[in-house]
Amino acid sequence: MNTLVSNAKPSSILYLDGVSVSFDGFKALNALSFVIEPGELRAIIGPNGAGKTTMMDIITGKTRPDSGEVFFKGTIDLTQKDEAEIAQLGIGRKFQKPTVFESHTVWDNLELALNRKRGVFSTLFYRLTAGDKARIEEILSTVRLMNRKDDLAANLSHGQKQWLEIGMLLAQEPELLLVDEPVAGMTDAETAETAILLKEIAKTRSVVVVEHDMGFIRDLGVKVTCLAEGSVLAEGSIDFVSADQKVIENYLGR
Amino acid sequence: MITSFLAKALGRNIVITVAILLALAALVPALNLLTAPDHPLHVPTYIVSLFGKYLTYALLALALDLVWGFCGILSLGHAAFFALGGYAMGMYLMRQIGARGSYGNPLLPDFMVFLNWKELPWFWQGFDMFWFAALMAVLVPGLLAFVFGWFAFRSRVNGVYLSIITQAMTFALLLAFFRNDMGFGGNNGLTDFKDILGFNIQSNGTRSALFAASAIALALSLVVTSGIVRSKYGKILVGVRDAESRTRFLGYRVEHMKLFAFVVSAMMAGVAGALYVPQVGIINPGEFEPANSIEVVIWTAVGGRGTLIGPIVGAILVNGGKSVFTAAFPEFWLFALGGLFVLVTLFLPRGIVGTARQFFERRKEYRKAKAVEEARAFAAAEPQAAE
Numbered sequence: 001m002n003t004l005v006s007n008a009k010p011s012s013i014l015y016l017d018g019v020s021v022s023f024d025g026f027k028a029l030n031a032l033s034f035v036i037e038p039g040e041l042r043a044i045i046g047p048n049g050a051g052k053t054t055m056m057d058i059i060t061g062k063t064r065p066d067s068g069e070v071f072f073k074g075t076i077d078l079t080q081k082d083e084a085e086i087a088q089l090g091i092g093r094k095f096q097k098p099t100v101f102e103s104h105t106v107w108d109n110l111e112l113a114l115n116r117k118r119g120v121f122s123t124l125f126y127r128l129t130a131g132d133k134a135r136i137e138e139i140l141s142t143v144r145l146m147n148r149k150d151d152l153a154a155n156l157s158h159g160q161k162q163w164l165e166i167g168m169l170l171a172q173e174p175e176l177l178l179v180d181e182p183v184a185g186m187t188d189a190e191t192a193e194t195a196i197l198l199k200e201i202a203k204t205r206s207v208v209v210v211e212h213d214m215g216f217i218r219d220l221g222v223k224v225t226c227l228a229e230g231s232v233l234a235e236g237s238i239d240f241v242s243a244d245q246k247v248i249e250n251y252l253g254r
Numbered sequence: 255m256i257t258s259f260l261a262k263a264l265g266r267n268i269v270i271t272v273a274i275l276l277a278l279a280a281l282v283p284a285l286n287l288l289t290a291p292d293h294p295l296h297v298p299t300y301i302v303s304l305f306g307k308y309l310t311y312a313l314l315a316l317a318l319d320l321v322w323g324f325c326g327i328l329s330l331g332h333a334a335f336f337a338l339g340g341y342a343m344g345m346y347l348m349r350q351i352g353a354r355g356s357y358g359n360p361l362l363p364d365f366m367v368f369l370n371w372k373e374l375p376w377f378w379q380g381f382d383m384f385w386f387a388a389l390m391a392v393l394v395p396g397l398l399a400f401v402f403g404w405f406a407f408r409s410r411v412n413g414v415y416l417s418i419i420t421q422a423m424t425f426a427l428l429l430a431f432f433r434n435d436m437g438f439g440g441n442n443g444l445t446d447f448k449d450i451l452g453f454n455i456q457s458n459g460t461r462s463a464l465f466a467a468s469a470i471a472l473a474l475s476l477v478v479t480s481g482i483v484r485s486k487y488g489k490i491l492v493g494v495r496d497a498e499s500r501t502r503f504l505g506y507r508v509e510h511m512k513l514f515a516f517v518v519s520a521m522m523a524g525v526a527g528a529l530y531v532p533q534v535g536i537i538n539p540g541e542f543e544p545a546n547s548i549e550v551v552i553w554t555a556v557g558g559r560g561t562l563i564g565p566i567v568g569a570i571l572v573n574g575g576k577s578v579f580t581a582a583f584p585e586f587w588l589f590a591l592g593g594l595f596v597l598v599t600l601f602l603p604r605g606i607v608g609t610a611r612q613f614f615e616r617r618k619e620y621r622k623a624k625a626v627e628e629a630r631a632f633a634a635a636e637p638q639a640a641e
Contacts, residue, residue: 060503062499083499083502083503084502084505084506084507084508087502087503087504087505088505092503093503095499095500099497099499099500100497100500101489101492101493101496101497101500102496102497103492103496104489104492104493108489111486111489112486112489112490112493112501112504113504115505118504118505118506118507119507119510120487120510120511120514123485123486123487123490124259124482124485124486124487125256125258125259125485126485126486126487127258168504172504172505
């Protein structure tokens, strides 16, 4: 497995090899290895405590691994960088619970997310340019929030907050998007729309989606990685993975 | 660049407040100096100094609000920056005394002669020049805030832990300034000031000028703070307050954002302290008292944290109340202050200005909704007319 993973390193967008981390003796990740190709949309499933969120924490620099390699675009060692640097490199992250700036308007949320100079003085003297305005309007229509642009984010519905957060990630113009449970708490209609939105986004960038909703993953129709106890249990199409005996025992059968 | 920064800064409420402050800066000295003491509009000098002091408190509260109201950093040590600015000004005023001190030493302040010191310590050099002292009143608090903030924010010390170490900072400075061999007059501090920039510090004219300077400093700081919080940077500050990790994952260096606000705030507190000392005529280590910093938090909370006018209103109201209250029932002031804090926290969590603003916004929204409804009812009643 490891040699196979190593060969893929130069051409990959995200490369994890033998990543382990433990908290107070509990092994959250145990020699986790997988590779995401450029432009790929990948779904990650697994029972609670399988290490899905820890994996995202490691990729985005929130947690440092005890051992193992994490590389972005084949050459950039992510274990040496912090959250802000990793975000500036082009990795966006959506949290499990929608996390937007509640006391700002929808428009301001996107303006802050826009991939522009992020220093103290460049933001202090920032002026909205016509280009930035057009970009924000484009994102507003992509995430279907044009008519709510002047409303406070706090007043959006749960599903709209999820979309706003996805819009903020788009504004960041990442090459790799990590999305944690995007349809949790959404209605069926919203779930279906979110699947369309994510497929649309994946046309121009790589996306990793962590999700529990099997129907949603079937809608996405992409390669699935199943995690359990901090390592990869099975990888392949949804039908292949859901037929796997170990997956049924560990996850689906429960 | 600067013009757009200013254009954003000058909202309607800010313009009104700045206008009021500038009008006061002109009017109060005029009424003090140009009217006879028995004139009905005469403002006595003690009132000028008292309100001049309140204005410096308002500036201190505004400084705290920038970090607490807009960035969520509850500093319980802001009086330390205020006191440091005050000491810088006090050192200048001490050196202006010259040979007029009790011991008549032309170079050394009285307390140094008393301690049998032979020469001026190195850190007292330059304080005979006003510009140098004024610069230090801003730079020293700024530098302390920079060093303190650099370590605290980089190590991601947050919430109550940060509050506790800011409190420890001011307490450590309190103990240090109490020591005689620190060279700042120890327990007694610096006092017996004679003149400032060549003018007698007790004279009505100087008192009025200090009042005007305080009002102008507050107005300028209000414009700068407003420019900061209305810029994109200010929106990021609020983002840090409400969802710090989101800000980080958007690629902003949260520690730099906090550090800038903290340093600017400390410098404003330093200016406030430098204006305070000549008006009260003394600076001693008591200004570093942890309780002083906590009082600033109360003024800000009463007026409304996260609004710019709130801390100004709060500082003036609470201190005005304190002056009246301590004259009438000196024993009970601390109970009243504690009670006020509890009441505001429970019933006016947004403070006076925040609650008023919420009321006006709700009324505006209600009127808007009502107008839409009426328009609809009108259209429904007369379908032909609507077409």
